[in-house]
Structure formats: structure tokens, C-alpha cells
């Protein structure tokens with residue numbers, strides 16, 4: 727705490743909203759990720775992970791929010807908008823974000839396994855692509871990383887339970 731520059735108040739406000747959406751995904755049995763898209767201080771779109779319930783591998787929070795923003799703005803380019811998302815985007819979402827021409831992304835916590843905003847690779851700022859996003863990390867980092875790790879901890883516990891059927895296993 728206190729190592730990085732304190733984020734602007736409105737960033738915290740919108741990230742809190744993204745976290746509320748992530749919790750909603752959690753309640754629906756989905757990986758808890760939430761995303762909002764804002765223009766200045768105005769909410770344009772929001773999304774949370776819906777892959778399981780929609781049988782749609784592309785229904786990540788970021789994609790859901792991007793699709794909604796495109797409809798609201800009646801434009802496939804989202805130049806001046808900012809996304810706040812609770813987890814570092816994967817390759818699919820990072821690709822879609824570059825296509826959208828979104829200006830800036832604010833990310834709560836890193837995803838060392840699949841994050842494409844610098845962890846696994848930095849697709850959002852690849853100089854060979856025709857658009858780069860501004861990236862900011864760390865707004866409500868602890869809250870978001872706690873939510874994700876709790877989810878996977880519970881998931882691992884619930885996977886272990888059925889193994890009791892084969893009771894002789896070590």
C-alpha cells in the first residue's frame with residue numbers, strides 16, 4: 727500500500743461496481759470477473775462472466791461489456807472509452823479490446839497464467855498492431871484477487887468431494 731500513485735476516486739468507484747458484477751458472476755457459478763465501460767464519469771456498459779450459462783466460450787465479462795457498448799454507442803469503434811475490469815484480460819479479450827480501439831483499461835489484479843496485459847504477454851500494447859491501449863494496474867487489487875482465489879479454492883474443494891465415491895484412494 728502507498729507504493730504506487732493513489733488512483734483517482736472515480737476509478738475506485740467504478741472498480742467497486744465492476745467487483746459487484748464479479749460477485750454476481752460468482753453467485754451464478756461463473757469465474758468471478760466483472761467489467762464496466764465508462765466515458766468520463768458516465769457508465770456506458772457493463773458485463774460479467776457468462777460463459778457457462780450461455781454455453782459461449784466468448785462470453786467473458788470484457789466481451790459482454792464491449793458488445794453492449796457497441797450497441798449503446800451505435801459504433802464498432804469505442805475510441806474514447808475506458809474499461810475497468812477486475813482481472814487482467816486473456817488473449818481473446820485483449821484482441822477484442824485492440825479491435826475496439828478503446829482508449830484505456832484499468833485492471834484490478836494480474837492474471838499470471840493467462841493475462842495479456844503484460845503477464846503472459848502484452849497484446850494490449852504490441853507495437854506491431856495498429857492500436858495500443860493505456861494500461862493501469864492495481865485499483866482494488868486485493869479485493870479482486872481475493873475473490874478470484876476464493877472461487878478457485880472452493881472449486882478445488884468441490885472437485886475433491888466426488889472422489890469419496892472411490893473411497894480407497896490415497
Ligand SMILES: [Zn+2]
Pocket residue numbers: 786788815816817818819820
Ligand atoms: Zn477474456
